[in-house]
Amino acid sequence: MIQNLYNTPVASIIFVLTLACSIFVFSNPQWYGKLMLHPYSIFRDRSRYYMVLSSGLIHKDWMHLLFNMVTFYYFGFPLEEMFVQFSGPLGHLYFALLYLVSMVLSDIPTIIQQKNNPGYYSLGASGSICAVLFSFILFEPKVELGVFMIIPMPAYLFAVLFVGYSIWAAKKSADGINHDAHLFGALTGVVLTLLAYPWAFSHFLSRF
Template identity: 70%
Template structure:
């Protein structure tokens, strides 16, 4: 089973394994967690720039990790399988979508909190939203189980999700980085369009 995953979806497998291992290790090592978290104040001053990447490898707690990894399991591995069917460079393109979106999703947060030394952020949610929305571009009518219960076509979920992120980024005080979710999703769509210009017509043709 593991060999099958490594053969068919090597990039997703490596990302999954590194994220889970790094997160679990950091749970019991607060100093390591602190060093890996996104710190806009330092990044804006050209320090700890590496945290743009490492912050996506750690999570706040088990609930945060499980939610993100379950989503990644279904759509990250699924997206890489789709990409290798439509391109000889599918594995590389999956890596580009994930890593580029991880970086791009943090840029608004870095500028917003560049003068706040007490602000830290962590989690792979921005990149995972990118993977999810990239997947939706290929199969907009697939059914998603919202909260594992409510069935909903993916394109309707996408509209509601983006609307909620826009609202929450302005009004919510729950400590969640909604900007990263929003810009991660947008990054996933844009990068997918750049890699596969025909995907827009494919998306429209599904309706």
């Protein structure tokens, strides 16, 4: 853990802070209403803008938290190390910006779509997690992922299936999951990574 704090301080802080905030609301559910993303309130009260960030630090239940944090652990920490290899200490800042900016941008489509729906709430770090995952895939497209922790699949194939499923599920909107945040988080991760490292696209292609 000490080594992680030294090598990947940003990922370590995000990991611990997300765990702490999520566990806190599990024990204090009255805070959900204050911290979840509520587009209806955001559009009518500027003091609620904090929800864009606070909603990314809390989760619905232990399974939701476990899935996101396991994904972040296996891809977020290595990605920060990659950024540091590419950019030196500035890589820590790039990683922080990738995570925070994708958290905000991935929620914007949902905020606009649901601005007049007082009954809509969402939460979770999935937008930022998808940004991290897809950024990692640009550098290591053939790394093998364990889909649902079981099914082996190369990262690039998972990316294609993920985008297709997210588009389909967002249109269907029948499962209560904010698939738009997943999709836009993934796209934001790719765009931000290419802005920081334009060579990543040719590197991605060269791996095939």
